[in-house]
Amino acid sequence: MLRFFLHRLGLLIPTFIGVSIVTFAFIRLIPGDPILMLAGERGMSAERYAELRSLYGYDQPLIVQYFDYAWSALQGDLGTSIVTKRPVLEEFFTLFPATIELATVAIIIAVAVGIPLGVLAAVKRGSWLDQGLMGVALVGYSMPIFWWGLLLIILFSGILQWTPVSGRISLLYFFPPVTGFMLIDSLLSGQAGAFKSALSHLILPAIVLATIPLAVIARQTRSAMLEVLGEDYVRTARAKGMPPRRVIGLHALRNALIPVITTIGLQVGVLLAGAILTETIFSWPGIGKWMVDSVFKRDYAVVQGGLLLIAGIVMVVNLLVDVTYGLVNPRIRH
Amino acid sequence: MPLLDIENLSVTFATATGPFRAVDNVSLSCDGGDILSIVGESGSGKSVSMLALMGLLPFTATVTADRLEFDGRDLMAMKTRERRKLLGRDIAMIFQEPMSSLNPCFTVGFQIGESLRKHLGLGRAERKERTIELLSLVGIPSPETRLSQFPHQLSGGMSQRVMIAMALACNPKLLIADEPTTALDVTIQAQILDLLADLQKERGMALILITHDMGVVAETAQRVHVQYAGQRVEEQDVRPLFESPHHPYTAALLSALPERATKHGRLPAIPGKVPGADDRPNGCLFSPRCAFTTDLCRRSVERQGAEFGHALCNYPLEQGVPRGHPDPEHIGQAMAEMME
Ligand SMILES: Nc1ncnc2c1ncn2[C@@H]1O[C@H](COP(=O)(O)OP(=O)(O)OP(=O)(O)O)[C@@H](O)[C@H]1O
Ligand SMILES: [Mg+2]
Numbered sequence: 234m235l236r237f238f239l240h241r242l243g244l245l246i247p248t249f250i251g252v253s254i255v256t257f258a259f260i261r262l263i264p265g266d267p268i269l270m271l272a273g274e275r276g277m278s279a280e281r282y283a284e285l286r287s288l289y290g291y292d293q294p295l296i297v298q299y300f301d302y303a304w305s306a307l308q309g310d311l312g313t314s315i316v317t318k319r320p321v322l323e324e325f326f327t328l329f330p331a332t333i334e335l336a337t338v339a340i341i342i343a344v345a346v347g348i349p350l351g352v353l354a355a356v357k358r359g360s361w362l363d364q365g366l367m368g369v370a371l372v373g374y375s376m377p378i379f380w381w382g383l384l385l386i387i388l389f390s391g392i393l394q395w396t397p398v399s400g401r402i403s404l405l406y407f408f409p410p411v412t413g414f415m416l417i418d419s420l421l422s423g424q425a426g427a428f429k430s431a432l433s434h435l436i437l438p439a440i441v442l443a444t445i446p447l448a449v450i451a452r453q454t455r456s457a458m459l460e461v462l463g464e465d466y467v468r469t470a471r472a473k474g475m476p477p478r479r480v481i482g483l484h485a486l487r488n489a490l491i492p493v494i495t496t497i498g499l500q501v502g503v504l505l506a507g508a509i510l511t512e513t514i515f516s517w518p519g520i521g522k523w524m525v526d527s528v529f530k531r532d533y534a535v536v537q538g539g540l541l542l543i544a545g546i547v548m549v550v551n552l553l554v555d556v557t558y559g560l561v562n563p564r565i566r567h
Numbered sequence: 568m569p570l571l572d573i574e575n576l577s578v579t580f581a582t583a584t585g586p587f588r589a590v591d592n593v594s595l596s597c598d599g600g601d602i603l604s605i606v607g608e609s610g611s612g613k614s615v616s617m618l619a620l621m622g623l624l625p626f627t628a629t630v631t632a633d634r635l636e637f638d639g640r641d642l643m644a645m646k647t648r649e650r651r652k653l654l655g656r657d658i659a660m661i662f663q664e665p666m667s668s669l670n671p672c673f674t675v676g677f678q679i680g681e682s683l684r685k686h687l688g689l690g691r692a693e694r695k696e697r698t699i700e701l702l703s704l705v706g707i708p709s710p711e712t713r714l715s716q717f718p719h720q721l722s723g724g725m726s727q728r729v730m731i732a733m734a735l736a737c738n739p740k741l742l743i744a745d746e747p748t749t750a751l752d753v754t755i756q757a758q759i760l761d762l763l764a765d766l767q768k769e770r771g772m773a774l775i776l777i778t779h780d781m782g783v784v785a786e787t788a789q790r791v792h793v794q795y796a797g798q799r800v801e802e803q804d805v806r807p808l809f810e811s812p813h814h815p816y817t818a819a820l821l822s823a824l825p826e827r828a829t830k831h832g833r834l835p836a837i838p839g840k841v842p843g844a845d846d847r848p849n850g851c852l853f854s855p856r857c858a859f860t861t862d863l864c865r866r867s868v869e870r871q872g873a874e875f876g877h878a879l880c881n882y883p884l885e886q887g888v889p890r891g892h893p894d895p896e897h898i899g900q901a902m903a904e905m906m907e
Contacts, residue, residue, distance in 0.1 A: 466671070468623055468662070474685060563672060
């Protein structure tokens with residue numbers, strides 16, 4: 234297990250290098266100049282332009298710029314935002330809790346709804362219920378996130394006026410961040426209505442973000458369950474007189490979850506990618522929206538640093554998933 | 568009153584090509600403490616009939632029976648819940664593939680203990696004690712360490728012993744063993760069979776042993792039920808069956824035994840195969856493979872009485888000679904062919 238872990242850890246290094254090169258290159262491939270973006274409507278003088286370019290090192294050859302960046306990054310310095318003048322790492326950690334909160338609630342929804350639906354569809358395979366559920370899952374999977382998000386906003390914020398359109402909590406509440414999770418902080422603040430406000434802000438973006446992972450998890454659970462339900466050990470459990478609840482929910486599901494856990498882990502990447510669109514639609518102040526804003530402002534340091542951090546998170550989570558996989562699957566554990 | 572009493576059990580599967588009758592009016596009974604063997608080739612409906620008794624068939628199966636009684640209770644009339652209470656407690660079953668019959672995600676101790684909790688309501692400590700007892704009963708060395716092991720850490724023979732321990736957990740009145748040794752090495756096969764026979768004797772439980780090996784039958788069974796293409800073709804006590812089989816199919820199975828065939832030099836095989844869903848002949852289902860088939864056989868077939876082992880045959884064998892066969896000359900030729 235330890236060797237496996239170290240081996241996987243070792244594989245992360247080349248991946249990181251690759252990601253750093255790709256993000257560095259991509260942001261520079263987009264037309265536009267970060268210095269000119271800083272200039273106001275009246276533009277800037279050629280001297281000032283040259284001065285700023287050399288200040289930020291953009292007059293250096295690309296290869297030199299890359300190694301400067303890589304060298305600093307190795308020392309834990311991801312540079313400074315050209316727009317806010319704050320260190321990228323600091324901005325990241327200010328905004329990241331909002332994204333984790335959104336993604337955590339989304340994955341909880343996806344798992345808590347997706348797995349039972351998948352099991353139900355498998356148990357009732359071929360029925361109208363199964364076909365209906367899988368049809369809905371397919372629609373959910375293929376729906377463009379921004380369109381789906383807007384649809385929900387129009388319905389629940391516009392027509393029904395049940396939920397606010399943007400932000401994390403009503404501006405009427407103020408309390409210091411403790412955990413960075415608005416749901417928890419609002420509870421800790423003890424202010425009446427704060428939690429409800431935070432929840433009503435969170436629920437729509439979380440549902441939108443959960444949609445694709447939910448569909449994927451439901452479909453994967455269904456097919457894993459179908460396979461497992463035909464296994465001899467399921468028959469053994471029934472031959473022991475175990476009630477269907479236990480046969481399906483314990484004997485079969487436990488085995489079916491092994492591949493599903495991998496799928497859930499892979500959804501972390503999907504979630505972070507989805508967060509970019511979802512946060513933008515709902516003006517959710519997390520790293521997704523931060524990335525989009527920074528791309529528009531050609532804030533090179535933020536885009537490359539932020540993407541590197543996001544990639545790092547995805548890789549670490551995937552590693553954790555593999556470890557969990559080993560823990561739930563006795564055949565690997567021993 | 569027999570422990571298990573089945574009369575005219577039929578099982579029909581709904582398949583893509585239409586209904587398929589895998590078990591056709593099978594009757595059998597088994598007294599408490601008896602060993603009944605069900606023999607027949609692959610596809611003759613042995614497993615399906617026992618799974619029907621257990622209520623473990625998929626929803627595509629329709630089960631009908633004139634009588635399906637266990638221990639004086641009508642299984643067909645019972646609620647699913649009630650019937651489930653019998654499973655694992657009074658009726659237990661072990662299967663052909665021991666390795667895949669154990670759940671890979673749970674320890675041996677958990678899988679045995681589960682029955683003990685469900686049916687006997689034993690607490691944690693009692694379960695552990697009883698499980699260790701059961702494991703040593705089925706001849707598993709150092710049972711304490713086995714408790715926390717997972718199925719993939721066991722060999723095939725060990726797995727089957729664990730399955731047997733699991734089946735015996737609640738002292739069942741009836742144990743159904745569906746080809747318990749087919750997937751095992753020859754040496755292990757003998758051990759498992761001995762174990763089953765010993766346990767059966769010790770505990771006085773009834774044992775239904777499904778097999779297609781007549782050698783196994785000879786060694787263990789008291790009564791033999793021969794099944795072919797979903798039908799009971801003969802039923803006799805083991806000794807008379809071996810001395811004088813009444814159905815040509817039984818005779819053919821017996822002559823396929825190595826120790827009987829050696830004098831002819833090679834093992835005779837029964838030509839053809841068990842008819843499946845699409846190639847059911849009219850009349851006697853064995854007629855396409857039988858040496859004594861007449862036109863009558865292709866039209867209809869009659870069941871004989873107990874004196875001819877309930878043989879489903881128009882010309883039941885009597886000391887190897889088909890009784891009442893219209894074409895004695897043909898018989899001589901067919902017998903010679905069979906002996907070849
Ligand atoms: N779920 C099912 N759906 C359709 N047909 C089935 C199903 N299960 C079994 N059958 C058919 O029923 C027939 C009898 O099968 P069964 O498993 O009882 O044979 P068997 O005598 O146990 O053979 P074996 O020695 O191979 O175990 C076979 O033709 C099989 O194809
Ligand atoms: Mg079988």
